[in-house]
Amino acid sequence: MAKLKFGNVEEEVVTREEFPLEKAVEVLKDETIAILGYGVQGPGQALNLKDNGFNVIVGQRKDSKTWEKAVADGWVPGKDLFELEEACERGTILQYLLSDAGQIALWPTVKKHLTAGKALYFSHGFGVTFNEQTGIVPPKDVDVILVAPKGSGTSLRRLFLEGKGLNSSYAIYQDATGRAYERVVALGIGVGSGYLFQTDFKKEVYSDLTGERGILMGALAGMFEAQYQVLRENGHSPSEAFNETVEELTQSLMPLVAENGMDWMYANCSTTAQRGALDWRHRFRDAALPVFKQLYESVSSGNEARITIEANRQSDYRVKLEEELKEMRESELWQAGATVRQLRPERQPQEDTVN
Ligand SMILES: NC(=O)C1=CN([C@@H]2O[C@H](COP(=O)(O)OP(=O)(O)OC[C@H]3O[C@@H](n4cnc5c(N)ncnc54)[C@H](O)[C@@H]3O)[C@@H](O)[C@H]2O)C=CC1
Numbered sequence: 002m003a004k005l006k007f008g009n010v011e012e013e014v015v016t017r018e019e020f021p022l023e024k025a026v027e028v029l030k031d032e033t034i035a036i037l038g039y040g041v042q043g044p045g046q047a048l049n050l051k052d053n054g055f056n057v058i059v060g061q062r063k064d065s066k067t068w069e070k071a072v073a074d075g076w077v078p079g080k081d082l083f084e085l086e087e088a089c090e091r092g093t094i095l096q097y098l099l100s101d102a103g104q105i106a107l108w109p110t111v112k113k114h115l116t117a118g119k120a121l122y123f124s125h126g127f128g129v130t131f132n133e134q135t136g137i138v139p140p141k142d143v144d145v146i147l148v149a150p151k152g153s154g155t156s157l158r159r160l161f162l163e164g165k166g167l168n169s170s171y172a173i174y175q176d177a178t179g180r181a182y183e184r185v186v187a188l189g190i191g192v193g194s195g196y197l198f199q200t201d202f203k204k205e206v207y208s209d210l211t212g213e214r215g216i217l218m219g220a221l222a223g224m225f226e227a228q229y230q231v232l233r234e235n236g237h238s239p240s241e242a243f244n245e246t247v248e249e250l251t252q253s254l255m256p257l258v259a260e261n262g263m264d265w266m267y268a269n270c271s272t273t274a275q276r277g278a279l280d281w282r283h284r285f286r287d288a289a290l291p292v293f294k295q296l297y298e299s300v301s302s303g304n305e306a307r308i309t310i311e312a313n314r315q316s317d318y319r320v321k322l323e324e325e326l327k328e329m330r331e332s333e334l335w336q337a338g339a340t341v342r343q344l345r346p347e348r349q350p351q352e353d354t355v356n
Pocket residue numbers: 038039040041042043061062065067097098099100101102103104106107124125127149150152153154155
């Protein structure tokens with residue numbers, strides 16, 4: 002494993018250089034990898050593994066939209082696409098990629114087919130960490146491993162097709178065969194990770210739930226709404242308020258942060274912006290800190306897991322979700338966004354060229 006410095010802290014990471022794809026294929030050549038669930042992570046991981054030369058089958062409920070999606074993606078019923086239970090039976094590595102709540106419902110079936118020496122793979126530490134609530138307690142004679150891509154399954158596939166990769170964390174919860182390490186790393190490389198950093202199931206789920214409720218999704222949406230509201234209350238037009246809140250961030254400034262870090266983005270802005278942002282940064286951090294502390298507490302106490310499981314259990318979960326997303330979509334902020342996006346030069350209809 003390569004030792005790399007992250008600030009002053011040294012961590013061990015697995016890179017593709019030391020664990021190339023050929024080695025990964027060799028390690029798993031006698032395995033059948035069963036991807037259970039074909040939602041968001043399922044397709045990304047299954048297609049990347051297949052294109053990378055692994056033996057992959059997909060398990061999905063028949064007569065569902067995602068079964069049809071799997072067929073449309075080239076999986077063939079009876080050949081490499083099966084009902085969930087049949088895939089559990091055929092697979093030697095079961096990649097449990099149902100929604101975290103769906104995993105609770107299917108657990109008795111999966112458990113039945115976890116015979117000695119198989120591996121149970123997760124992309125989230127949720128089911129195992131919160132097992133008092135989920136009931137997911139794997140048998141002792143199977144490997145229990147995790148590869149969690151740090152991004153959407155959609156990005157995992159897109160980046161793979163562009164010849165790039167997403168970073169993933171990996172963890173071993175149980176090593177029954179002595180092969181858990183080589184299995185998990187081979188799978189991590191196989192699903193298209195750039196590099197793999199080590200964690201454990203609990204740390205993975207605590208950090209992931211904090212991140213998505215925090216800056217990645219929850220805090221991001223909340224901060225957008227707050228700034229947009231203040232600009233609007235002070236008489237700024239929707240397009241001005243949207244441009245100064247979202248469009249400039251996603252189109253101009255975040256790509257600079259992604260490329261070379263925050264200081265580099267700052268260095269490429271005006272001296273006026275630099276002075277103000279360097280001052281206000283402290284106030285925003287101080288205002289947000291107590292909320293982030295509450296959030297972490299709500300995650301680590303199991304409260305967030307409870308809320309999630311309870312919400313997902315409702316039969317009208319999808320209907321209610323769609324209502325909430327519709328409300329967001331139809332808010333003035335995001336309606337303004339729809340118009341602003343249409344006006345991006347690359348989305349404008351091409352003018353007819355005159356000879
Ligand atoms: N969405 C993402 O990009 C990411 C997801 N993850 C993790 O990956 C795992 C899979 O997540 P997603 O792909 O988002 O899942 P999802 O919500 O898209 O659902 C996946 C599949 O579960 C099936 N399903 C749901 N309930 C079921 C039930 N009761 N019985 C049978 N099938 C059922 C659905 O038909 C669907 O095919 C989760 O552990 C999640 O936390 C990790 C990183 C990112």
